Amino acid sequence: MRNIRCVIEYDGTEFFGFQRQQGRRTVQGVLEEALASLTGRATHVTGAGRTDAGVHALGQVVNFRTDSRIPVERWPYALNSRLPRDVVVKRADVVPEDFHARKSALAKTYRYTIWNAEFPSVFHDRYAWHVRTRLDVAAMREAARLLVGRRDFAAFRAAGSTPVRSTVRHLQALEVERAGPRIDIVATADGFLYHMMRNIVGTLVMVGDGRRPPEWVADVLASGRRELAGPTAPARGLCLVLVEYG
CATH class of the missing domain: 3.30.70.660 (Pseudouridine synthase I, catalytic domain, C-terminal subdomain)
Incomplete structure (x- = not known):
């Protein structure tokens, strides 16, 4: 099981914030849906900042754990092919098991x-x-x-x-x-x-x-x-x- 970190950007205009909310379009929600489509498994995404509705990001950081064998350098391409146009994964890397996008931030x-x-x-x-x-x-x-x-x-x-x-x-x-x-x-x-x-x-x-x-x-x-x-x-x-x- 690898811990994958991604840097993403998004236009927050059409989102009800980052954090998943029942029945509402959120950044975390569309990321988790893209991951489920890609890996066939429900995957929890953690974000560094829980941005509000309408707030944008150029350098939001997320992490998730997966046993998928997709090479880390291919994750941005794989996810972007399944994400809407207002969210883009810019890069990805493998981080230590204890890395947490929010709690590890300085x-x-x-x-x-x-x-x-x-x-x-x-x-x-x-x-x-x-x-x-x-x-x-x-x-x-x-x-x-x-x-x-x-x-x-x-x-x-x-x-x-x-x-x-x-x-x-x-x-x-x-x-x-x-x-x-x-x-x-x-x-x-x-x-x-x-x-x-x-x-x-x-x-x-x-x-x-x-x-x-x-x-x-x-x-x-x-x-x-x-x-x-x-x-x-x-x-x-x-x-x-x-x-x-x-």
């Missing part, structure tokens, strides 16, 4: 894209949040710097979400970059709370559009109160870019 990088222009873009609408008001990227960067480090991100966790052991996370980097109308907010952390990235983005946008000063973000962080932070940014702008392992 860090994840997410990118959030904002289309900051008077009008939305037909070609970016599925992958970006359209914000009409001109955003001050310098102010957003100043605010972002206040969030970097090992901190308690309770204020940026979705209200009413499942309790977790700790709301402390190490946010290793939080960058804000503009290229014309496109603004990318890229974050790397050892873990993310539910909606943490989208709530950080909504908070930074409130700084960028002038409703709040950059230093306000430090007060929100210290408060631990979700209601004091900005709104949750729409799912479509978020993309899981990279998962890092030792």
Whole structure:
């Protein structure tokens, strides 16, 4: 029995998230269906990130165990021939028995894209949040710097979400970059709370559009109160870019 790791990308628009849900189209669901078609056996797939409905991935990592004799280098071709067009397996390798796509991860990088222009873009609408008001990227960067480090991100966790052991996370980097109308907010952390990235983005946008000063973000962080932070940014702008392992 081999433990196979795959790196996949997907357009999350037509999915109800990664995790299998009864009667709904999910990334895990279509992967497991493709594996069953290929091997003739039910196979459980584990993902590094349980992305929400509408969230995309360029570097999602999954693993599964199989006794199939398909050479590891052929797995992407075999699976892609059975997957829908909005999911692609980019590469595969054999990993140790104790490898777990989520529990073995050391860090994840997410990118959030904002289309900051008077009008939305037909070609970016599925992958970006359209914000009409001109955003001050310098102010957003100043605010972002206040969030970097090992901190308690309770204020940026979705209200009413499942309790977790700790709301402390190490946010290793939080960058804000503009290229014309496109603004990318890229974050790397050892873990993310539910909606943490989208709530950080909504908070930074409130700084960028002038409703709040950059230093306000430090007060929100210290408060631990979700209601004091900005709104949750729409799912479509978020993309899981990279998962890092030792």
